[in-house]
Amino acid sequence: MAEGRRATLKDVAAASGVSRATVSFVLNDTPNQTISAATREKVLRVVRELGYKPHGIARALREGSSRIVVLFIESGLEGNYSRSYLRGLDQELSAHGYVLVVRHGPTAPEAAEQVLDAISPRAVLRFGEVYRTGHALEDLSGGWRDGLAAHTALQIGYLAEQGHTEVALALPDEAPLREIRLEFSQLAAGRLGLPALRCLVIPRSRPAAVDAVRAFREQEPAVTAIAAHDDDVALRAVTALTDLGLRVPGDCAVIGFDDNEYGALFTPALTTIHIDAEAHGRVAARELLGLDAAGLSSAPAQVLIRQTA
Template sequence: MTEGRRATLKDVAAASGVSRATVSFVLNETPNQTISEATRKRVLRVVRELGYRPHGIARALREGASRIVVLFIASGLEGNYSRSYVRGLDEELAANGHVLMVRHGPTGPDAAKQVLDAINPRAVLRFGEVYQTGHELDDLGGGWRDGLAAHTALQIGHLAEHGHTAIALALPAEAPLAEVRLGFAQQAARSCGLPPLRSLVVPRPREAGAAAVAEFRRTAPEVTAVAAHDDDVALRTLTALRDLDVAVPGECAVIGFDDTEYGALFTPPLTTVHIDAEAHGRVAAREALGLDTAGLVPAPARVLVRRTV
């Protein structure tokens, strides 16, 4: 074989002294073939020695789809949850001979069609899709057990345990799941016996955020704690409170959500909710491949107690 040239099925067959069909049967573990164990071992040894890898396009034509799974992540959904989800999804797919491709940005029909036409993936997944289709309680774990609803309840419950009864939910100007989060937060507040939450939009840039928080505090002076949509909004809220000379947590407590590394670097360090979604990603991978999902138990979400509550 020429130096640097990729080994082919023909090369493996020639080096093994068998037909290309036999090599294919061995690699695909085709049932009902009378291939001796010695021949099978010889073929696999040659495969290793030559570094042979099946050609993706040829395999896609044979199997009817490529071994690529595509994940769309809409803007605004990046965070610790998505990172750990992607990690679990990627590792589980790799363990089962598939490759993950992640696309950030638009997730609509046109974007999906472009991918389908280009690579014919095994499956197309949309991160957080269940929360954008009106079935927000059908997520992995059943919503209130181990999904976004439960994680939101953990955040609101932590503030309630610290004696806060007047709470606001801080939201970004635009977020794919803002309405869902607000709905879950209101349900969590009712479960804790709290009055309805106030909502507060904290926009960019810094000056706009400070102005919004100042106006909110003028109209809702009873609010003593803010639960943020995510750590990014929490840090914008903390910055605004600092610019307004409001003591945290003395005058107003703040809790983040989804634990970015920046929260621990802020002064005061941000209390937040940490969510490990690796098992969720592994479940999604197995479901996409039609495999059993038994035994995959997500790690429970937890509050990282720092100094803003």
């Protein structure tokens, strides 16, 4: 690769000894693909070695002729962060004469190709792309300064400030970014001098959630607080604890993440982390268009202190 030239998907494929399709499947974590763990690790290692990065915080898949930008958001990534991010991205693109089209749901290669063939967009972006390239901590969306790592640390840090030392991380059955949230949470706990977080998977069904929380309480009676993957999981935890006759936060505190606004309507009202990502969306738009993003900064994330923690 020529010195100074930005690494491309083709470069990664050549250095890994695999096809570009395989590299794409690995970076996109595409389901139903039989890619061995060794091949996956090799591709990710080459990505890191070559410094392969998408444009900005997402991947520009194609330079189309239209003034349309398409953003894919996987199921499970919708929330306050994505809403405010979309607002900033849309407003910034609109200010420069571009139209944003958002597609929610599965992002299989076939679905992306259908969009490309139908409207030939200027670019196709994938929400959360940075986590599939090995550069999560270098970006606004992942770093310790103003990204997911910092916001996760804020959540765990709040519980530590309240005197909780035995903390559980409540996770959904499956969700995009679940593993990176677990990694960041454990790193945050370590930085605070807390023991490793216990992990609790809380299913969607109310009876199953109650069973899971009951079993966890029996196995980990010392845990006094639960940090949830998001507000949906946090509300499942609060409901299950209440169904078990336990007091929240008296017997166990619960804190959500990403403020879906429903938590404020519950009793007890959910304490959570609120993130303003509008500036992140504006930065993404400017980087995509090759414009200077200096001077854009988001409001700091904050703990919305209510009644559960």
